[in-house]
Amino acid sequence: MSKKYKLKRLLVRRYQILAAILFILAAGLVLLPKYKKNEGIAPDLFVKNIISSERYISTDLLADRLVNQDPTVLLIDTRSEKEFNDYALPNAVNIPLKDLLNENFDGYINQDVYDVILYSNENFYADQAWIISNRLGYQNLYVLKGGLNEWFNTIINPKMPEETEPKEAFDLYSFRKAAGMYFGVGIVKSEVKKEIKKKKPTRKVITVKKKKKRVPEGGC
């Protein structure tokens, strides 16, 4: 009897109770402790990403992919424009580090079609560019290990292995030499008879769709 009575009394006040719930929820929003939101990924994930060396691609691997005309490679030069104009890897696109977040370049670094390979003279600037992009959660980005210096030391001007070294070293050496020639800059020794292909660093013509701003679509 008393139980039924209690329920009845509760039901009489049902709207008050519902209003109270709404009120509590709204007040909860005000009272909940505020915290600052992250832009991009969370720090713990970020640490995991930056200590991993998965992002590095070796010069030999890159050379191999370029020689085979791998269509999924997109090279990005993070050096200054001047340096880029002096010399750049074939088909590279110049995005100076300071313009990395320029929205015109967003289409290059925030995409899922190409393997984007960042390089600079060393891999310091390229690495910084990679880290910033990683923070924003961009995928498919790599860094050329050692940068252009390493590229020159291994591909353009490879060191002759010692005679005592295993056969693999010689294979690698011959590959590097061939690749170096492919890129048109083999340090030509007299015995070279092969025709040297010259590859101008043609710039990729890439049309990037302009970022769509919130266009006020005329309402109704």
Place this chain on the structure above:
Amino acid sequence: MKELEKTKRISISAVLFLLIVTIAILTFEKPKYVFEKNTEAILNEVNNNNYILTLNQLDSIEQSQYQVVDIRSNFEYSKGHINDAINISTHDILVSENMDLFDDLKENSKTAVLYGKNPNEANSAWMLLYQLGYENAKILCVETNYIDNKFQVSNHALEKPAVNFAQVIKLAKSKSAKAKAKPVSKPTKSKKVITVKKKKKRVPEGGC
């Protein structure tokens, strides 16, 4: 006809709503560390090169004004390290004791001087710290290596091209031209045209 109001459904659903919100809040874990700086800020900082210290610059700072931090692994550290350096590998920066240490340094406005095998290694740790809001962290621009099993620190020229690339290429070309009697036929490559489409990240449009 008068509209009949049923309140059972609304009561039940309101209670469910409240329950869901409560459960969601109870299970919600506040992220422990939050980036203070956004990517614009870090990019700015990266570009004005204030964060790099050379050995000479370090010498000119009072000893009590900085703390050298070795961000290499414990193993490397035990083999040899800079005097007075403490070891916090990049991996362990987010451990709370280490964070406390950086907090201490920040409060006492001491500079945390990071170094690793090369500046590049220290860079990761520096960028992490800077984004977490520790503006007092700097990179010591050095290379460390072992010569005859002795720990050596040497200055590192950052991002300096090893050779003048353009010149080398030019030289190589003129050499090859000389080596060849015949003029080199240059197969003109068709220009590779690549269209990069923006990743589908549509900004929601409106309408009514």
Place this chain on the structure above:
Amino acid sequence: MVKKKQQNRHVYWNPYFGGFLLGLLIILTFYLTGRGLGASGALKSGVVTVVHTIAPTHAENNVYYSKFIKEGESPMNNWLVFEAIGVLLGAFLSGAFTGRLKLKVQHSPKITSRRRLVFALIGGILFGLGAQIARGCTSGAALSGMAVLSTGGFITMLAIFGTGYAVAYFFRKNWI
């Protein structure tokens, strides 16, 4: 059964319950698509399509139509059009369940159905005009706008209901 349906006809949901579900739906819509609900946008797409088919050059010359005409894409290919189709289906089903499906003119007993229809037409024209000027109707601008605390949404809502109360007196005969 018939009797039950007869009784049901005027039994609507508790408004708080309807509002609660509608609120959840708005949350879901924003969560899935990042945009709010809407209604009159679909009609606009319809108008643009019709005008574009009948007089293509006229439509392309008009500044307003040309905003919505894209090469190789029908203006009907629009989120809101699909949503409007859903609205029609949903409302039909709800009406069918409760026995409200009936071809009739609903009006106050004091006025003729002819007068009701004339006023409906005038109201529709005004509403269509106003919705275009304000870039949204009650559901698009006011309801969805309020959910994201849009200033425009609140202003539109206040303007609609404020004017509504202000002119209510002149239309009282139509309704009471």
Place this chain on the structure above:
Amino acid sequence: MGPLIPNGIIPEDWNYIIAILIGFAFGYILEASGFSSSRKLAGQFYGYDFAVLKVFFTSAVVAVIGLYYMDYLNFLDISMLFVQPTYLWAAIIGGMIMGVGFLAGGFCPGTSLCAVAIGKIDGIVFTIGLVIGIFIFSESFSALEPLFESSNLGNITLVDTLGVSPYWIIFIFTIIALIAFVFSDWVRSKVKKVFY
């Protein structure tokens, strides 16, 4: 992390299917709440039925509270959501015209679609009126353009306008809504009942 489609979690192709499903639920809720009846809609202006006001405010409050909780709990990025751009005078004048239209016609576009679906002839006529209104607007766009484009304040929210934390705005908004509910019930008890 939402919103799901703009973030690419749900493929774009699903967009229209989701649109139909959401529309379905929208239509069902509107109809079931009685929004297909013009006399019920008009009732709030005469104090005999406040269903519209109740549904409207409840849904807005529930939606805004829910969205901000989701934002707080990291399910949703509220800055990614579409905010209707505010054109001050266009909103005011457009709203006023809509207010008159509402009273004359007894519907708004969403509810008129519901009325069409269940066979209300006045709803059909209203919808035809809507189409004519849109047509008139488009044809006289060059004359109305200054009004349409003037005083653009951008995609702003009340947070930008008032400079207050959104949570306080929501809290105050909730209280206003609750007061409105109580007030509407009080008014209704005073007003002569109208049966429809």
